[in-house]
Amino acid sequence: MENQEIEFQAKMYAYAINSATKEYGFKKDEGWKLNLANAAEKLEIxxxxxxxxxxxxxxxxxxxxxxxxxxxxxxxxxxxxxxxxTFGAQHSDSEFIVAYNPIRVHR
Structure with missing residues (x-):
C-alpha cells in the first residue's frame, strides 16, 4: 500500500468514527475504544x-x-x-482496526 493510500484510509476511518458518533447520539462522556483484531475477534466485538x-x-x-x-x-x-x-492486544494475524463503545452493549 502506498503512503497516500494509507493516509487516505486513516482519514476515511476517522471520518467514519466521527459520523457514527453523531449518528448514534454519543454523549460527551462516551467515547470509543480501538482494538486490532483478527476476523474472529472482530466478529466477537x-x-x-x-x-x-x-x-x-x-x-x-x-x-x-x-x-x-x-x-x-x-x-x-x-x-x-x-x-x-495504544490499541488493545495485537496479534500476528490482526487485520482489522475495530472501534466500539464499551458502554453500549447489545441487549
Whole structure:
C-alpha cells in the first residue's frame, strides 16, 4: 500500500468514527475504544457491542496504518479528552482496526 493510500484510509476511518458518533447520539462522556483484531475477534466485538466501526488492514501496512489512525483520531474533538495511546492486544494475524463503545452493549 502506498503512503497516500494509507493516509487516505486513516482519514476515511476517522471520518467514519466521527459520523457514527453523531449518528448514534454519543454523549460527551462516551467515547470509543480501538482494538486490532483478527476476523474472529472482530466478529466477537460486533456481536457484543453496538455500534462498531471497522476497517480492514493489509498485514504489511498494519503498523503504519494503526499509527497513522492513532495520530489522525487524536486530532479530532472526540479523542481530545481521552487520546489514543495504544490499541488493545495485537496479534500476528490482526487485520482489522475495530472501534466500539464499551458502554453500549447489545441487549
Amino acid at each position: 460486533e456481536q457484543k457491542y453496538y455500534p462498531t466501526v471497522s476497517t480492514q488492514i493489509d498485514s504489511k501496512s498494519l503498523l503504519q496504518l494503526s499509527e497513522l489512525v492513532k495520530t489522525v483520531l487524536n486530532e479530532t474533538p472526540i479523542f481530545a479528552k481521552d487520546p489514543i495511546h
